[in-house]
Amino acid sequence: MSERQALLAGGLVAYRLERARRRSIGFTIGPEGLRVRAPGWATLAVIETALRDKQHWIVRKLADVREREARQNAARIVWASGGVLPWLGQALTLRLGNTHRAPCIAGSVLEVGLPAEAPFETVRARVQAWMQREARLHFAARVAHYAPQLTVQPARLMLTSAATRWGSASASGVVRLNWRLLHYRPALIDYVVAHELAHLREMNHGPRFWAIVESVVPDHARLRRELRESTAPQWQ
Ligand SMILES: [Zn+2]
Incomplete structure (x- = not known):
């Protein structure tokens, strides 16, 4: 597993790369950001090409996740006087x-x-x-x-x-x-x-x-x- 960055849709995006026994390159986006799971044969160049192919989808999903997190943080009840x-x-x-x-x-x-x-x-x-x-x-x-x-x-x-x-x-x-x-x-x-x-x-x-x-x-x-x-x- 390694932490990497790619230039996607004009901005730097950090991602976590994991090697896995699988046929294709997979992406997941969650609260911890972008996670890429790739088979051993996929070089970094291949992985980054795959990321760029989906760059708009990735950037939009990351923004959605961040926005939802911000909304939920703002909606957290403070259990004290003044909450x-x-x-x-x-x-x-x-x-x-x-x-x-x-x-x-x-x-x-x-x-x-x-x-x-x-x-x-x-x-x-x-x-x-x-x-x-x-x-x-x-x-x-x-x-x-x-x-x-x-x-x-x-x-x-x-x-x-x-x-x-x-x-x-x-x-x-x-x-x-x-x-x-x-x-x-x-x-x-x-x-x-x-x-x-x-x-x-x-x-x-x-x-x-x-x-x-x-x-x-x-x-x-x-x-x-x-x-x-x-x-x-x-x-x-
Ligand atoms: Zn009903």
């Missing part, structure tokens, strides 16, 4: 060192109910437990709102914390909703609630399913796009 928690589409500022015993909202401040010197893991766990409690209440109220309109009744409502899914519904009537949705404005949460409840009538994403969603959330397409394009707050 910001996106909450129902608004910003709540965390405050430690108060006398409350349980988290509570005061204006745009979330009194966490921990001493100022609490370690960040403790702050995070406290806020998570609070958010999950609030999510249960919020979802129950929104399900109570939409279920009669859709003439469905979920057998059970459960919280999830899946990294990539906002909700799901099973044929047995179990509706799962992600508590992290409470970061987003209420209209987005409503869309996900209505979407999962609509699955209790149509277990697919066909035209009949979308007509059911549309009957209670007319602007579902726009909300869906907004949710997809948003950067989820990072809890690490």
Whole structure:
């Protein structure tokens, strides 16, 4: 393995070269940059020609990865006084060192109910437990709102914390909703609630399913796009 550089699309690009038992030269682009895996017969000249053949694709992919990393770093929640928690589409500022015993909202401040010197893991766990409690209440109220309109009744409502899914519904009537949705404005949460409840009538994403969603959330397409394009707050 060696660290090298190539001139691609007019700029210097660092890459990591690995020799591997394979027939062709392969490229992967991830958070650690460009990685090239090449068979033993491929000389550096051959490798650099292969890189130049794909230079525009490589440079564009690297920029995408860097941009995503920057967005995620910017979305990382700071678990200390002054940190910001996106909450129902608004910003709540965390405050430690108060006398409350349980988290509570005061204006745009979330009194966490921990001493100022609490370690960040403790702050995070406290806020998570609070958010999950609030999510249960919020979802129950929104399900109570939409279920009669859709003439469905979920057998059970459960919280999830899946990294990539906002909700799901099973044929047995179990509706799962992600508590992290409470970061987003209420209209987005409503869309996900209505979407999962609509699955209790149509277990697919066909035209009949979308007509059911549309009957209670007319602007579902726009909300869906907004949710997809948003950067989820990072809890690490
Ligand atoms: Zn669905």
